[in-house]
Amino acid sequence: xxxVFAILALLGAVSIGAPAWxxxxxxxxxxxxxxxxxxxxATTASAEPAPTAPALVANKGDNAWIMTSAAxxxxxxxxxxxxxxxxxxxxxxxxxVLMQVFITFSLISVLWVVYGYSLAFxxxxxxxxxxxxxxxxxxxxxxxxxxxxxxxxxxELAYVIFQGAFAAITCGLIVGAFAERAKFAAILVFMVIWxxxxxxxxxxxxxxxxxxxxYVDAAAGEAAGKTAGFLFQKGALDFxxxxxxxxxxxxxxxxxxxxxxxxxxxxxxxxxxHSLTFTMIGASLLWFGWFxxxxxxxLEASGGAALAMVNTWVATACAAMSWMLAEWMxxxxxSMLGAASGAVAGLxxxxxxxxxxxxxxxxxxxxxxxxxxxxxxxxxxxxLGADDSxxxxxxxxxxxxxxxxxxxxxxxxxxxxxxVYDYVANAxxxxxxxxxxxxxxxxxxTVIVWSGIVSLxxxxxxxxxxxxRVPEEEEREGLDITSHGESAYHx
Numbered sequence: 058x059x060x061v062f063a064i065l066a067l068l069g070a071v072s073i074g075a076p077a078w079x080x081x082x083x084x085x086x087x088x089x090x091x092x093x094x095x096x097x098x099a100t101t102a103s104a105e106p107a108p109t110a111p112a113l114v115a116n117k118g119d120n121a122w123i124m125t126s127a128a129x130x131x132x133x134x135x136x137x138x139x140x141x142x143x144x145x146x147x148x149x150x151x152x153x154v155l156m157q158v159f160i161t162f163s164l165i166s167v168l169w170v171v172y173g174y175s176l177a178f179x180x181x182x183x184x185x186x187x188x189x190x191x192x193x194x195x196x197x198x199x200x201x202x203x204x205x206x207x208x209x210x211x212x213e214l215a216y217v218i219f220q221g222a223f224a225a226i227t228c229g230l231i232v233g234a235f236a237e238r239a240k241f242a243a244i245l246v247f248m249v250i251w252x253x254x255x256x257x258x259x260x261x262x263x264x265x266x267x268x269x270x271x272y273v274d275a276a277a278g279e280a281a282g283k284t285a286g287f288l289f290q291k292g293a294l295d296f297x298x299x300x301x302x303x304x305x306x307x308x309x310x311x312x313x314x315x316x317x318x319x320x321x322x323x324x325x326x327x328x329x330x331h332s333l334t335f336t337m338i339g340a341s342l343l344w345f346g347w348f349x350x351x352x353x354x355x356l357e358a359s360g361g362a363a364l365a366m367v368n369t370w371v372a373t374a375c376a377a378m379s380w381m382l383a384e385w386m387x388x389x390x391x392s393m394l395g396a397a398s399g400a401v402a403g404l405x406x407x408x409x410x411x412x413x414x415x416x417x418x419x420x421x422x423x424x425x426x427x428x429x430x431x432x433x434x435x436x437x438x439x440x441l442g443a444d445d446s447x448x449x450x451x452x453x454x455x456x457x458x459x460x461x462x463x464x465x466x467x468x469x470x471x472x473x474x475x476x477v478y479d480y481v482a483n484a485x486x487x488x489x490x491x492x493x494x495x496x497x498x499x500x501x502x503t504v505i506v507w508s509g510i511v512s513l514x515x516x517x518x519x520x521x522x523x524x525x526r527v528p529e530e531e532e533r534e535g536l537d538i539t540s541h542g543e544s545a546y547h548x
Contacts, residue, residue, distance in 0.1 A: 113210045115201055118358045123215045126353025130222035133346035134162045134229050141339025141401070142233045143545075144332040145447050149535025150237045151331065151545035157232045157241065161248055162225045168252060169221035176253075177260040178220065183287035184258045186265065193217065203268030204356040207480070211356060219353060224260070227302045228252055233447030234310025235317045237328075238532050241540050243525045250515040251309055255508045259301045262286040263293060263500065272480035292493065293500035294468060294477075296365065297354035299409025299461040300504045307454030308505055311443060312512040317525050319444035321532055333393050340397035344373055347404045351411040364475075365411035368419035369404065375423030376403025376430075383428050395431070398452060402430035405456035410464040415473025422463050430456050461501050465494035 139158040143151050165173075172191050179186035190196060196217065201210035228248050232239075266289050271281035282290060288300075295301060320328065330336060351369045355362035380399025385391040406426035407419055414422070434451035445451065468474035469488050477493070479486035519525060526532075531539035538544060 113201055113208065115210050115212045115215075116357075119204065119209070119211050119356070120215055122358040122362065123211050123219050123353055123356060126349035127215065127219040127222050129346040129349025129353065130219070130226060131162075131346075133343050133350060134222070134226040135159055137339050137342030137346055138226060138229050139339070140335045141343060141397075142236065142447055144335030144337075144339060145233075145330045146236050147328060147535070148331040148546060149537055151537060152543050153241070153536035153540055154232065154236055155545075156541055157236075157244055158229045160245065161229045161232065164245060164248060165225040165228045165252055166221055168249065169224050170217075173224060173252065173257055174217050174220065176257045177224075178265055180265070180267070180284050181261070183285075183290065184262055186261055203270065205269060205361070205478075206357060206359075207269045207483075209357060216356075220260075223298060223302060223350075224252065224256055227256055227298070227306050230302070230306040230449060230453060231310045231313065234307075234445045234449040235313045236446040237536065238320050238526055239313075239317055240524060240527055241536075243519050243523055246523065247313075247515050247519050250518070251511060254515070255305060255309065255511040256301070259305050259504055259507065262288040262503070263295050263301050265289060269480050275481050278481045288500050288503060291499045292477075292496035294413055294464050294493070294497065295409045295461065295500060296412040296464075297351045297408045299405070299457045299464070300500045303405050303408060303453040303457030304461070304501065304504045305508045307450045307452075307457060308508040309512040310449035311441070311445060311454065312509060313516055314443040314445045314450075316513070316516040316520070320446065321529060323444045330394065333397075337393055337397050340400050344400055344404060347373070347408075351408060355412055361412050361475075367416060368407055368411045368414060371416060372407035372419040372423030372426070373400050373403035375420050376400060376406065376427035379424045379427030380431050381427075383431050398430070398434065398448070399427040402426045402452050402456045405453050406430075406460035406463070409457070409461045410467060413464055413468035413475050415467070417473050418463075418467030422460060422467065425463070426456050426459055429459055458501050461497050462494060465497040466490060468493065 135158065139155045142158060143154045146154050170193055172188060174193065175188050175190035176186045179189050181187040193214075196213050198212065198214065200213035202213040202216040203210055228251070231248075231251070232244060263286060266285040267281035272278040288295075293300070322328070347369055348366050352362045352366035355365055377396050377400040380402060381391045381396045384395040403423040403426050406422050410418065410422060430452050433455035434448040437455065438445060438448065438451055441450075443450075466472065468476065469490050470476040470485065471488070474488075476485040476488045478484070516525060527536065527539065
């Protein structure tokens with residue numbers, strides 16, 4: 058337990074050591090701030106339209122893009138993430154990992170419709186919405202959600218599934234940290250608690266706002282800003298989930314790996330991936346689906362979406378190359394595992410920055426991500442002393458932190474970024490890099506501390522009720538047979 062709290066303190070120190078941050082003014086909302094906004098406010102903007110004004114109607118092209126993007130994000134989870142993780146474990150645990158990802162996706166999808174969407178994307182406080190849209194109450198085929206352009210909307214039902222896919226893959230990412238030793242029932246109970254108390258508030262804090270149409274003048278903009286999520290008000294930029302998805306899940310995974318303990322034989326027995334073929338296929342599906350994850354986060358079929366798509370493409374390629382080359386120099390041979398891991402690191406790091414930075418910024422982020430995440434899964438992992446089975450923290454945590462901070466640097470128009478859009482002035486505002494980096498650190502620090510505390514409490518609670526870990530004999534035999542009564546292969 059002392060080690061757990063020490064790690065939490067170490068990780069959280071970056072955000073809570075500067076009281077002066079509280080004096081910083083929030084940055085203005087941006088034209089392409091994130092993957093999520095406030096559809097509830099889109100239907101009834103702060104500035105009431107004139108009685109004769111026609112109702113906003115979703116553009117069919119934008120609708121088609123966001124629905125396609127939602128399908129691509131689902132592809133990232135099943136089969137992309139499932140195969141990527143499945144190939145990395147030993148043969149006797151292949152099906153267990155596939156099952157954990159598949160059922161986690163299904164569970165979170167149901168919870169999202171029941172109450173998740175409502176708590177994340179309705180106006181409430183700075184940390185949670187309200188239950189006005191429980192079971193998607195009041196959402197019809199005619200309901201619309203705001204985008205990042207005034208007067209432009211998409212169908213709210215399309216927005217619901219797009220955001221639900223984000224929630225599902227975030228929870229799926231966590232299972233890789235304690236693969237091969239956790240009880241299936243324990244994982245599911247933990248997911249319900251963590252989704253409710255960590256994912257939903259983080260999504261609300263970072264992505265909820267009143268929508269661009271609320272910013273008709275300075276007074277209205279100030280009033281609308283006060284209804285936004287806590288980190289949105291702090292000016293934190295997260296285009297598609299560096300904080301909400303990757304750091305959030307990575308911290309939960311790290312805490313789980315520590316609380317559950319190391320695998321039997323860890324450090325003494327070979328635990329090499331049983332199928333790098335599956336891992337490569339999974340990584341490729343992740344890369345493909347990530348275009349929906351990042352470019353879809355523009356919420357419009359626009360030039361902003363094209364920028365995010367190009368940045369996702371090139372940053373990932375750069376990270377795959379930099380990881381491979383660094384590993385080649387260190388170990389004497391380039392590996393398929395390294396190339397695939399580098400690609401995922403690049404995808405993670407560019408996620409918060411995709412719609413904010415220029416192509417040169419994306420290249421730099423990708424190159425740095427490959428090298429720094431390689432250190433994350435080797436040097437940092439040894440320092441932490443945790444058996445993070447599939448290096449969730451080393452890739453998603455380190456890559457997410459790197460990308461979130463670098464977003465504050467490379468979003469600067471002087472470095473080719475898009476800057477910060479002022480919806481009152483209807484123009485890009487002046488950019489203060491130092492203030493924006495501080496806003497980014499607010500986001501990073503908040504998610505580390507929030508997810509760390511929620512995860513620790515949730516794991517301990519589940520352990521007391523049903524136990525987290527399978528018995529030793531079941532772990533040695535493998536979870537495929539002992540937990541699910543099946544085998545991945547019959548030779």
